[in-house]
């Protein structure tokens with residue numbers, strides 16, 4: 001779920017600056033970005049302790065933007081320019097897609113429970129007595145919780161007659177559906193890549209913007225700049241919810257950025273829907289109970305890492321991205337293929353299969369347009385163009401709907417899981433353990449579908465409105481009753 | 484009939500990406516009375532973004548003749564209310 005808050009805007013400003021430097025052949029000035037963004041005598045660092053910290057954080061953000069995992073830093077003096085060169089030269093990508101900018105992440109509470117100043121330091125001290133870990137002491141007439149001992153059980157909160165103990169959430173941990181992010185011994189969040197499904201929810205949740213996806217943008221810029229091979233972009237179905245422009249105008253703008261050609265992933269989605277309908281019929285005929293969709297890479301990752309029982313029933317049909325890549329290669333056999341979408345997890349999917357060389361986000365696309373002064377007002381392409389119904393893949397319910405169009409077999413009983421969250425995971429677990437009569441289960445990690453993707457341009461409500469106005473299909477007509 | 488308060492939203496790419504997309508829902512955020520008294524329209528990039536030292540930061544929205552920088556829904560709604568009220572006591 002993309003949101004336009006200050007943390008997002010700072011990320012976009014950095015991306016824009018990087019693109020500009022690259023385009024103007026001034027990449028060697030990249031180490032100036034932190035100085036320019038947090039200049040002396042300003043309040044640009046208002047929510048940080050000092051200018052040096054503000055600059056350090058920007059520096060690590062750029063590191064992630066250059067494709068590095070911030071945790072992999074070995075030499076604090078290594079310049080950003082050196083990172084940029086290493087990134088362009090190397091292919092070693094390290095682990096994970098999301099990375100924690102640890103400098104930025106120190107501001108959350110060390111323990112979920114904290115004693116507010118409503119504490120009267122009462123004689124009974126129910127909290128102290130109740131705490132199973134002896135984490136509470138009385139200091140200066142008020143209770144105090146030692147975060148090193150606190151295990152977050154919450155018994156003290158229930159025990160306090162003054163309601164003086166409050167629960168303070170840690171947004172990233174709270175948002176992670178699979179408990180893949182946790183505080184390490186230094187009190188800084190760390191991502192467990194054995195568990196992470198790359199859904200990007202923590203990135204959206206963190207109010208300090210401390211979690212970033214490792215970008216591949218610099219590689220894309222590099223490919224566009226050296227015209228050795230055609231560089232072909234494909235735009236994910238959610239594209240119609242990103243700008244105040246029809247598909248043809250966006251495609252035209254993408255070409256003006258320097259891409260050789262542009263494809264619509266919805267065309268690949270037509271093939272996905274058709275094949276998945278066939279697979280579903282065959283799957284049910286073979287005696288299996290149901291099939292789940294597989295176009296959401298975070299869901300597929302989730303099944304692999306957390307719900308292995310589902311694996312035999314996760315569709316093996318290629319995702320629209322993969323079909324689109326093979327269509328592109330028919331036309332441009334030696335092309336560099338770039339997927340552009342609202343998704344963080346697509347990066348992990350692209351690494352697993354050959355065909356897609358790089359993954360870029362819509363937010364990066366928008367920032368690149370800013371950097372290169374590409375505006376829609378100077379686009380001639382104002383014809384709405386052909387409407388591909390499979391644009392509905394961007395919406396929760398849309399994939400099941402598209403598969404249903406082509407499906408022939410016993411009566412279809414679809415179930416739409418709208419968003420991977422703790423509640424829906426519990427439901428999925430239940431579905432895998434008990435009998436039910438659903439035979440097609442659509443799962444999307446983002447609530448609302450890809451239109452709410454973590455790296456889209458605008459808030460989900462705006463994206464829905466734009467999509468309704470621009471895609472030629474209506475979000476509300478698509479929605480099949482979901483959870 | 485009094486004149487409508489004019490809200491011009493910059494539809495330039497820069498403003499749109501840097502937060503201006505939120506104004507897609509501006510009319511939904513105005514109550515009916517205000518909505519009737521306002522005219523929301525877009526404008527192509529008027530170039531403010533090139534002179535941030537003079538005009539401030541994007542996104543830019545103009546409410547009648549007042550330019551709002553770093554505009555957000557709250558700021559714009561407050562400005563619209565002010566203009567509409569002001570118009571009423573004229």
Ligand code: FES
Nearest residue numbers: 493495498528532
């Ligand atoms: S894009 Fe809004 S002022 Fe230039």
